[in-house]
Amino acid sequence: MMVNLNIYLLGACAWGQVTYAFVDYGNVYPRKYSLSADVQVADQSYDNTTTITLSPAHPVLTLDYGTEIAGFPFFVVAEGASPAQIEAAYSEAFAYLDDENADGPWTFSNGLANSWRVETFNITSGGHTESFFVQGGQRWQSIRLLTNHSLTLESIGFRATSEHKDVDQQPGHLRTSHDVYNKIFDLGGQVVQAACVDAGNAPSTWELTDEGAYIRGQTSAQSSIGRVMGAANYTLEFDTKIVRGGTGWRVASAIQPLGPYFVLTSNYPEQNTFVNTNRTLLPPNTLIVNGGWSLLNQSTLETPANQYYPLNISVEENKWYHIVTAIKEDGYTISLNGENIAFVPLPPPISPPVFFSTASRYEGTWGFGGFQDQIAVVANVSVVASNKTIIYTNDMKSPGVLAEYAVAPLDHSICLDGAKRDRLVWIGDFYHTVRVLAQSSARWDYIIGSIDYAFGYQAKSGPFAGFVPISARLGTxxxxxxxxxxGPGLVDYQDLFLASIGQYYRYTGDAKGLEPYWENIKALLKARLTYIDPTSGLAAGSPAAPNPGSFLGPANGTAVTGLMSFALQQIVPLALAFQDTATASLCNTTALSLNDALNTKLWNPELGTYSLDLTSPGNFSLTGIAWSILSGAANTSQITSSLEKLEALRFGAGYKTISSEEETPEYQLAPNPSGFLLEALFQAQTAHGVDTAKTAITHLLDGLWGSMVNDEQYASGAxxxxVKPDGRPGITAFTSLAHPWGAAPTYVLPEYLLGVTPVTAGYARVVVQPAVGYLGLDKVQGRVPTPFGSLEVGWTVEGGKAKVEIEVPEGIKGEVRVPKGWKVDGKQEEGGMMELGSGTTEIVLCTV
Incomplete structure (x- = not known):
């Protein structure tokens, strides 16, 4: 009964000793297509035998894959084809597919994937052509013929890098009598397929050759050694050979691609240059410089104007050049083969500063990565300090280069924050991901893999000893x-990570799988307990970080304190499993103290809810209401009052986060904290009988999550x-439309509508309390994955009666709790308990 779980955990134990091969998930093909003069909604059926001819009269093929998928794009060209160039574009939403850069590019991280959402192919013969890069997530694709010869495509699709099952075939599933709620539930099963990646399925985005690093155009990758040594005021030298279009590099950069970026373009020889090359943005024989993320803006990652330095020489392709970039007091000097080609004045400081930017324009590491569709070889890199000492050399040929520049192949099975971006292991987002996986694919290997990955980078010493990075990069x-x-950024993410671990244990009972990390967990606990204010008793700063940043709310506030209490409570059962009663007692008593401080210091009877924080007694938040309930701090009367106050936050399709925030058309409604609220609302109803919770639940489901499934212009299937107040993606094309943090209904709906709750970790004992008739539903059917097999619950309502059927696998015992408003056969009152054993149990309910 526990075969799958054990197989996944066996694989986890081997990390660091095994080179992972590519996990073959087959090919994914479009479901529909259209052929026209421009991008059109796909309306014709497609299968892998469909042959399509692009022509000057009908040059644009639009492809709809039906839902979010990930992989290597490929196409098969008919034999005998004339030479042609085609441009492929990818987008999660149809609305952005025809934009100049589709819904990209991604300038925040490399992510072991294509940074660009538009790429060009030069077709010289028939046969199979595949992109070098993974495209992390898309529903839509277009292929545009750029040249005048017709081109016949015999097959088009993606070599999948992740699972792509129909969600109703996953171990966990739910169906109700409400079609929109069914689509909302399915979002989670789809998103974790796209956003979770197997070890071996994200190869390096660089190639190492006997000449050096062969680097295709992508977000630049920076040297970790340069970051660790704290390099500053240095001179970077390297050799480069432009294979196509240009070469790119950085100096004085953060480990993220943020800092002076230089792109040197070639003379664009006709026989090797794409016809769609943007010669306005990228003129030939020119050095182009930007002090920010890229040469292009991307929504929230704003970039200053580019600076252009035309050269009086012809920069040839397939010829070696020696480039020197020196950081000077007033700027940067750049030379090519010993000749100065430009002096770039020192850019102004990054404004507003971000916590990962460098302290000045003189310091930071170096990196390499050309612009869109460019290819270059980089070799013989050296860095010379201001005192003329050589502090770094690298011929860029050895395998260690890939890890140093964080482009090494993925060696863990992990879950990312988003399929297309940021493609980082954000430990706060992971809380939702764990719970979505637990109610859909049950791919426990992704959970253990992500835990192992994060703890691999845990700080061992220094002011943040015990913390793990909030967004570990791929490739390092x-x-x-x-x-x-x-560091001190988003410290509440550490608590969400702890809660994630606790939830994994709750679902699986897998103490053995977590045992290797128990000391890591305790180190993180120890670190977090220093963030309790000794005066207020609330979650706040520490001696190491007196003013830390948090995602869910300010220090000495309701949200962060309630979350910390909740996280500590989640660790108690795991500590007891390891017979560590001291840690269990510490977590329990500390959680109780935090709850007491919440009620003593932040409950505001005049306001009718908990204050945002000590400094803003008249302000309150969605997250404060959610975590006061989930932590167990709020009693029934406080919950009732808080939910009345919640209506003041209602805005557009959802609820704004903080009461003082301005309501604008561009406001970003947040499915992540709204997911915490959704579960808190269900708890308010089931545990406290607060009937007004239904109003907010239906607003969130119909509005916020309904927006994700109701408009085919934007729906990705994930x-x-x-989300904007009007229901469109919250940060336009940049929005990740495959983000697990937005999939809370996938775990909330089955846990409360089916009512299956593990009383002991791993479902050895359960309570089943189905929410019969809730939300106006007259039918619900679903299955919950457990280590013993699927536990199935279904109920139907007709008139004043309801039928409940429960199928329990061997090895599970528990009770059925009669739901509110119902009684059994006119005898057992609501809230009563009945024993539940393995096999099928049928119960007939009557209204009270």
Missing amino acids: RPEYSDADPA SWEY
């Missing part, structure tokens, strides 16, 4: 932990990162 290795260390 633990020996470079100090290049992107854990859950979103942010």
Whole structure:
């Protein structure tokens, strides 16, 4: 009964000793297509035998894959084809597919994937052509013929890098009498397929050759060694050979691609240059410089104007050049083969500053990565300090280069924050991901893999000892932990990570799988307990970080304190499993103290809810209401009052986060904290009998999550990162439309509508309390994955009667609790308990 779980955990134990092969999930093909003069909604059926001819009269093929998928794009060209160039574009939403850059590019991280959402192919013969890069997530694709010869495509699709099952075939599933709620539930099963990646399925985005690093155009990758050594005021030298279009590099950069970026373009020889090359943005024989993220803006990652330095020489392709970039007091000097080609004045400081930017324009590491569709070889890199000492050399040929520049192949099975971006292991987002996986795919290997990955970079010493990075990068290795260390940013993410671990144990009972990390967990607990204010008793700062940043709310506030209490409570059962009663007692008593401080210091009877924080007694938040309930701090009367106050936060399709925030058309409604609220609302109803919770639940489901499934212009089949008040994606094309943090209904709906709750970790004992008739539903059917097999619950309502059927696998025992408003056969009153054993149990309910 526990075969799958054990197989996944066996694989986890081997990490660090095994090179993982590619996990073959087959090919994914479009479901529909259209052929026209421009991008059109796909309306014709497609299968892998469909042949399509692009022509000057009908040059644009639009492809709809039906839902979010991930993989290597490929197409098969008919034999005998004339030479042609085609441009492929990818987008999660149809609305952005025809934009110049589709819904990209991604300038925040490399992510072991294509940074661009538009790429060009030069077709010279028939046969199979596949992109070098993974495209992390899309529903839509277009292929545009750029040249005048017709081109016949015999097959088009993606070589899948992740599972792509129909969600109703997953171990966990739910169906109700409400079609929109069914689509909302399905968002989670789809998103974790796209956003979770197997070890071996994200190869390096660089190639190492006997000449050097062969680097295709992508978000630049920075040297971890340069970051660790704290390099400043240096001169970077390297050799480069432009294979196509240009070459790119950085100096004085953060470990993220943020800092002076230089792109040198070639003379664009006709026989090797794409016809769609943007010669306005990228003129030939020119050095182009930007002091920010890229040469292009991307929504929230704003970039200053580019600076252009035309050269009086012809920069040839397939010829070696020696480039020197020196950081000077007033700027940067750049030379090519010993000749000065430009002096770039020192850019102004990054404004507003971000916590991962460098302290000045003189310091930071170096990196390499050309612009869109460019290819270059980089070799013989050296860095010379201001005192003329050589502090770094690298011929860029050895395998260690990939890990140093964080482009090494993925060696863990992990879950990302988003399929297309940011493609980082954000430990706060992971809380939702764990619970979505537990109610859909049950791919426990992704959970253990992500836990192992995060703890591999845990700080061992210093002011943040015990913390793990909030967003571990792909492609790096633990020996470079100090290049992107854990710090004071978003410290509440540490609590969400702890809660994630507790939830994994709750669902699986897998103490053995977590045992290797128990000391890591305790180190993180120890670190977090220093963040309790000794005066207020609330979650706040520490001696190491007196003013830390948090995602869910301010220090000495309701949200962060309630969350910390909740996280500590989640660790108690795991500590007891390890017979560590001291840790269990510490977590329990500390959680109780935090709850007491919440009620003593932050409950505001005049306001009718908990204050945002000590400094804002008249302000309150969605997250404060949610975590006061989930932590167990709020009693029934406080919950009732808080939910009345919640209506003041209602805005557009959802609820704004903080009461003082301005309501604008561009406001970003947040499915992540709204997911915490959704569960708190269900708890208010089931545990406290607060009937007004239904109003907010239906608003969230019909509005916020309904927005993700009701408009085919934007629907990806997966859950979103942010939502505007009018229901469109919250940060336009940049929005991740495959973000697990937005999929809370996938775990909330089955846990409360089916009512299956593990009383002991791993479902050895359960309580089943189905929410019969709730939300106006007259039918619900679903299955919950457990280590013993699927536990199935179904109920139907007709008139004043209801039928409940429960199928329990061997090995599980528990009770059925009669739901509110119902009684059994006119005898057992609501709230009563009945024993539940393995096999099928049928119960007939009557209204009270």
